Amino acid sequence: MARVYNFSAGPSMLPEEVLKTAQAELLEYGSSGQSVLEMSHRSPVFDAIFQETKAAVRRVLNVPEEYEIGFFQGGATQQFAMVPLNFMTTGKADYLVTGNFSNLAAKEAAKFGDVAIAASSEDKNFTYIPSMKDVTVRPDASYVHICHNNTIFGTTFNEVPQVEGVPLIADMSSDIMSRPVDVSQYGCIYFGVQKNIAPAGMAIAIVRKDLLGHAADTVPTMMNYTTLLKKDSMYNTPNCWCIYMTGLVMKYLENTIGGLENMYKINAAKAKVLYDYLDGQDFFHNPVQKEYRSLMNVTFTSPSKEMDKLFCDEAAKNGFVNLKGHRLVGGMRASIYNAMPAKGVDELVAFMKEFVRVNG
Amino acid sequence: MARVYNFSAGPSMLPEEVLKTAQAELLEYGSSGQSVLEMSHRSPVFDAIFQETKAAVRRVLNVPEEYEIGFFQGGATQQFAMVPLNFMTTGKADYLVTGNFSNLAAKEAAKFGDVAIAASSEDKNFTYIPSMKDVTVRPDASYVHICHNNTIFGTTFNEVPQVEGVPLIADMSSDIMSRPVDVSQYGCIYFGVQKNIAPAGMAIAIVRKDLLGHAADTVPTMMNYTTLLKKDSMYNTPNCWCIYMTGLVMKYLENTIGGLENMYKINAAKAKVLYDYLDGQDFFHNPVQKEYRSLMNVTFTSPSKEMDKLFCDEAAKNGFVNLKGHRLVGGMRASIYNAMPAKGVDELVAFMKEFVRVNG
Numbered sequence: 001m002a003r004v005y006n007f008s009a010g011p012s013m014l015p016e017e018v019l020k021t022a023q024a025e026l027l028e029y030g031s032s033g034q035s036v037l038e039m040s041h042r043s044p045v046f047d048a049i050f051q052e053t054k055a056a057v058r059r060v061l062n063v064p065e066e067y068e069i070g071f072f073q074g075g076a077t078q079q080f081a082m083v084p085l086n087f088m089t090t091g092k093a094d095y096l097v098t099g100n101f102s103n104l105a106a107k108e109a110a111k112f113g114d115v116a117i118a119a120s121s122e123d124k125n126f127t128y129i130p131s132m133k134d135v136t137v138r139p140d141a142s143y144v145h146i147c148h149n150n151t152i153f154g155t156t157f158n159e160v161p162q163v164e165g166v167p168l169i170a171d172m173s174s175d176i177m178s179r180p181v182d183v184s185q186y187g188c189i190y191f192g193v194q195k196n197i198a199p200a201g202m203a204i205a206i207v208r209k210d211l212l213g214h215a216a217d218t219v220p221t222m223m224n225y226t227t228l229l230k231k232d233s234m235y236n237t238p239n240c241w242c243i244y245m246t247g248l249v250m251k252y253l254e255n256t257i258g259g260l261e262n263m264y265k266i267n268a269a270k271a272k273v274l275y276d277y278l279d280g281q282d283f284f285h286n287p288v289q290k291e292y293r294s295l296m297n298v299t300f301t302s303p304s305k306e307m308d309k310l311f312c313d314e315a316a317k318n319g320f321v322n323l324k325g326h327r328l329v330g331g332m333r334a335s336i337y338n339a340m341p342a343k344g345v346d347e348l349v350a351f352m353k354e355f356v357r358v359n360g
Numbered sequence: 361m362a363r364v365y366n367f368s369a370g371p372s373m374l375p376e377e378v379l380k381t382a383q384a385e386l387l388e389y390g391s392s393g394q395s396v397l398e399m400s401h402r403s404p405v406f407d408a409i410f411q412e413t414k415a416a417v418r419r420v421l422n423v424p425e426e427y428e429i430g431f432f433q434g435g436a437t438q439q440f441a442m443v444p445l446n447f448m449t450t451g452k453a454d455y456l457v458t459g460n461f462s463n464l465a466a467k468e469a470a471k472f473g474d475v476a477i478a479a480s481s482e483d484k485n486f487t488y489i490p491s492m493k494d495v496t497v498r499p500d501a502s503y504v505h506i507c508h509n510n511t512i513f514g515t516t517f518n519e520v521p522q523v524e525g526v527p528l529i530a531d532m533s534s535d536i537m538s539r540p541v542d543v544s545q546y547g548c549i550y551f552g553v554q555k556n557i558a559p560a561g562m563a564i565a566i567v568r569k570d571l572l573g574h575a576a577d578t579v580p581t582m583m584n585y586t587t588l589l590k591k592d593s594m595y596n597t598p599n600c601w602c603i604y605m606t607g608l609v610m611k612y613l614e615n616t617i618g619g620l621e622n623m624y625k626i627n628a629a630k631a632k633v634l635y636d637y638l639d640g641q642d643f644f645h646n647p648v649q650k651e652y653r654s655l656m657n658v659t660f661t662s663p664s665k666e667m668d669k670l671f672c673d674e675a676a677k678n679g680f681v682n683l684k685g686h687r688l689v690g691g692m693r694a695s696i697y698n699a700m701p702a703k704g705v706d707e708l709v710a711f712m713k714e715f716v717r718v719n720g
Contacts, residue, residue, distance in 0.1 A: 004393030008400035011600060016387075019395050023386040027379055033364030033679065035379050037559040037605070040368035040682050073433035073561060074582050077596035081580035111578050194597050199397040201433060201561045201599030218471050220441035220583065222434050236437035237554050239561030240371060241601065245397070319393065322400050 005344035008322035009151050009297060010174065010195035013339040017256065018248045029244075036244045041237050050233075053243050056250035060260060061176075063183050063206055070205045070225065071233040071243055076101070076173045076192040079203050080108040082223045083169055083188065084115075086215045087143050094118040094141040096161065099126045099150030100328060101171060106145070118144060125329070126153040128289040137163040143187060144168050149175035151195070152326040154299040154333065155292040160185050167211060173203075175296050177253065178338055179264035187211050193242060195296075196337045197249050202242040253338075263338060270336050270345045271295040277349045283356045287329075301331030308332060311355060320348055365704035368682035369511050369657060370534065370555035373699040377616065378608045389604075396604045401597050410593075413603050416610035420620060421536075423543050423566055430565045430585065431593040431603055436461070436533045436552040437468075439563050442583045443529055443548065444469035446575045447503050454478040454501040456521065459486045459510030460688060461531060466505070478504060485689070486513040488649040497523040503547060504528050509535035511555070512686040514659040514693065515652040520545050527571060533563075535656050537613065538698055539624035547571050553602060555656075556697045557609050562602040613698075623698060630696050630705045631655040637709045643716045647689075661691030668692060671715060680708055 006013045029036045032045045039046040054069050063069060072078065083105070084093055091113045095106035097120040109115045118137050119130035137144050144166050149156040151174040160182075162168065167187025176191040183189060188207045194200035205225065212226045221227055221235070228235050257263050275293060278286045284300040286293070302308050308331050312324045325333040336345055366373045389396045392405045399406040414429050423429060432438065443465070444453055451473045455466035457480040469475045478497050479490035497504050504526050509516040511534040520542075522528065527547025536551040543549060548567045554560035565585065572586045581587055581595070588595050617623050635653060638646045644660040646653070662668050668691050672684045685693040696705055 002393060003388070006394055006398055006400075008398075008403070011398055011400060011597065013398050014395065019387055019397065022397070023383055026383040026386060027376075028363070033362060033681070034366055035374065037379065037382070038366055038368075038371055038373050040366075040371060041560065043368070043682060073435070073438070073599075075433070075596045078433070078580070078582040081582060085580070108581055111580070192597065199601045200401065200597040201602060220438070220445070220471070220580070221468055222438040222441060223580065236435045237371065237552065237560040239433075239599065239602075241559045242561060242599075321393070322403060 002319065004319045004321045005340065005348065006321050007334045007336070007340070007348075009326070009333060009335045010192070011200045012195055012335055012337050014199070014245075015249065015252050015256070015339045018245070018252050021248055022245065037241055039240060041234060041240050046240060049244050049247055053247035053250065056247060056254065057204065060250050060253050061181060061183060061206070066210075067183060067206050067208050068212070068229045070207065070229050071238055072203050072205060072228065073201065073239055075194070075200070075203050076171055076190060077104070078223070079171070079190040079205060080105040081111075082205075082225060083143075083145065083190070084109040084112040085219045085223050086225045087167070087169065087188065087211055088113045089214045090140050090142045092116070092138060092141050093143050093145065094137045095145045096120070096130065096135065097122060098129055098155060099147055099153045101151065101173070102145070102147035105147065105171060109145070116141070125287075126150060126155065127287045129155055129157055129292045132159060132161050135161050137166055139165070141166050145170070147171040149294050149296055151297050151335070152328055154286070154288050154294045154297040156294040156296075158291060167208070175294070177260065177263065178267050178296055180260045193246060195335070198242050198245040202239045202246070266342065267295045267336075267338065270340065270342050271298065273342075273345050273349055274298050274334060274336065277352065281356065283360045284352065296335060296337055298334045298336065299325055299329055299331060301325075305330065307359065310359065314355060315351060318351055320351060362679065364679045364681045365700065365708065366681050367694045367696070367700070367708075369686070369693060369695045370552070371560045372555055372695055372697050374559070374605075375609065375612050375616070375699045378605070378612050381608055382605060397601055399600060401594060401600050406600060409604050409607060413607035413610065416607060416614065417564065420610050420613050421541060421543060421566070426570075427543060427566050427568050428572070428589045430567065430589050431598055432563050432565060432588065433561065433599055435554070435560070435563050436531055436550060437464070438583070439531070439550040439565060440465040440468035441472075442565075442585060443503075443505065443550070444472040445579045445583050446585045447527070447529065447548065447571055448473045449574045450500050450502045452476070452498060452501050453503050453505060454497045455505045456480070456490065456495065457482060458489055458515065459507055459513045461511065461533070462505070462507035465507065465531060469505070476501070485647075486510060486515065487647045489515055489517055489652045492519060492521050495521050497526055499525070501526050505530070507531040509654050509656055511657050511695070512688055514646070514648050514654045514657040516654040516656070518651060527568070535654070537620065537623065538627050538656055540620045553606060555695070558602050558605040562599045562606070564606075626702065627655045627696075627698065630700065630702050631658065633702075633705050633709060634658050634694060634696065637712065641716065643720045644712065656695060656697055658694045658696065659685055659689055659691060661685075665690065667719065670719065674715060675711060678711055680711060
């Protein structure tokens with residue numbers, strides 16, 4: 001069939017031109033006589049791919065020299081453990097809980113030390129981000145942890161909570177590469193790649209060098225940032241294919257899109273189309289406080305659960321797939337990451353209008 | 361250029377027909393309108409891929425019902441930590457050290473408990489496997505750990521050390537799927553997939569169910585077999601592409617090869633060509649005791665380091681790549697996994713003969 005518009009929260013769409021390059025190169029990369037899928041990670045041909053991918057991530061995100069960039073397996077969930085195991089040097093860490101994943105991150109960290117909830121928006125089912133004046137960070141916390149964009153609830157931070165002397169650590173899995181980031185505001189940024197970058201199976205962490213070197217000897221080797229970064233992400237065999245795909249997407253961001261400032265404009269325009277439509281009618285409802293709306297994940301409900309189901313079923317028949325909302329929120333969720341074409345959002349809105357005309 | 365013969369120890373060659381299928385399906389899997397690279401791991405289309413892959417692994421390896429099959433990230437190295445964190449219930453475990461990776465596995469386990477070396481072949485640089493009568497296992501050891509095939513040293517077990525009442529756990533990264541395995545002899549078998557199965561970025565573990573459920577609460581979630589297996593390897597987003605590729609290779613093993621008995625015959629014949637040549641001349645030398653020779657990794661040296669280098673350089677120019685031996689052994693290593701065609705070994709031997717004629 002024709003290519004569908006895939007609104008999945010992740011893994012999610014990849015740019016079609018990237019997929020076509022991957023397909024063209026699948027049997028043989030360059031004149032290597034091999035597929036990237038078969039390459040020794042220690043071979044010069046793969047090392048060139050790896051180094052160029054790492055350099056491109058640094059360029060695109062404008063990562064300062066005092067930060068290392070590492071490519072790890074296990075997704076962001078594994079980072080939930082690695083962060084406390086490596087950075088909870090005082091035995092204490094403070095977490096802002098603004099959704100499901102920040103909650104899971106806090107629970108995982110509590111296995112390894114004293115975790116305090118610096119603020120939470122659970123009281124209103126995570127439909128907002130707590131005001132920074134309501135955030136309480138302990139002065140002896142090793143770090144403050146946030147999830148920058150809440151995939152399930154469709155919210156995002158619009159200012160970064162800064163606490164002097166306490167490093168800020170952010171899970172940016174669902175909005176990394178969607179807009180410029182001032183990396184220097186963070187001690188560590190990490191993200192699973194499967195939403196806005198590459199196929200599933202890898203997380204990238206950007207770590208300020210002064211935070212390294214403090215993990216206990218009893219930390220599993222594969223969870224020790226210092227060990228893994230000293231070996232330049234090659235302590236053991238990395239996810240080579242995912243590194244290669246990340247490199248292709250970085251090339252796309254640099255050459256086709258023209259960098260993250262442009263990507264942000266495109267994403268803001270796409271999200272505006274959908275939010276403007278939602279705000280201009282009363283069949284569908286978006287529950288999020290407007291100032292915290294995510295540009296990546298747009299949640300909405302129809303008047304009933306039955307209508308939600310009908311909407312998702314009809315949408316799928318029309319080539320708009322994976323619109324079902326997460327069970328914690330219900331209704332629908334349109335994840336409109338970088339690779340979702342503007343046309344996909346325009347056509348979704350047209351479909352929603354027609355659905356309301358028939359069923360409203 | 362033409363497709364090279366890639367003798368890499370891993371990642372390594374994949375069957376050309378599998379690569380061609382992956383290429384043909386890369387833009388769209390079936391009539392899904394999506395690439396596998398973009399699929400939600402929770403979508404019905406991917407779930408079908410996952411369940412069929414898992415069922416195929418069970419069929420091909422003849423895994424009994426009392427074993428679970430899990431797909432994890434972090435490679436075998438992550439399993440080195442997961443094994444003791446989940447199975448070292450008495451606080452003690454015994455390791456046979458027969459090469460580099462079994463040594464690393466033992467060192468990792470020693471972070472978490474009392475590890476004893478039940479036997480070692482380090483005295484002769486791991487050119488043999490200790491006789492089972494020289495293996496001493498403590499009766500209160502939680503398990504005995506072996507590495508079944510030693511990738512770097514080119515040795516393999518030819519009998520399985522059985523200790524009544526003590527589960528046997530085996531790293532089979534470099535020979536899994538190369539021959540039939542009697543899974544029922546093991547408490548757990550694990551393997552990185554990047555040598556004989558799929559691209560890098562995943563490990564599979566086959567775990568006897570009665571061993572589950574004993575991990576401490578402080579074990580990182582991503583290292584808890586019980587949690588991950590309860591969620592059928594979907595606690596978080598798995599390496600979907602690698603699962604798909606594993607499925608393609610399982611189909612190849614079942615339909616093109618006709619199962620592991622046939623695969624074993626093919627592998628034994630390939631290895632025989634190379635070992636017979638090595639045994640019939642005295643320019644190259646294989647250091648391994650004959651009864652422990654690996655069918656997967658064949659090590660050999662020439663008369664000098666300079667000659668080794670010349671050999672590898674000339675071989676690469678002729679389309680035989682990644683023949684350089686590991687630094688712990690020196691010389692050369694030809695890894696001839698399932699996907700190395702018999703023709704690749706035949707042509708390598710012809711090249712070796714010509715090399716000796718010119719340089720011998």
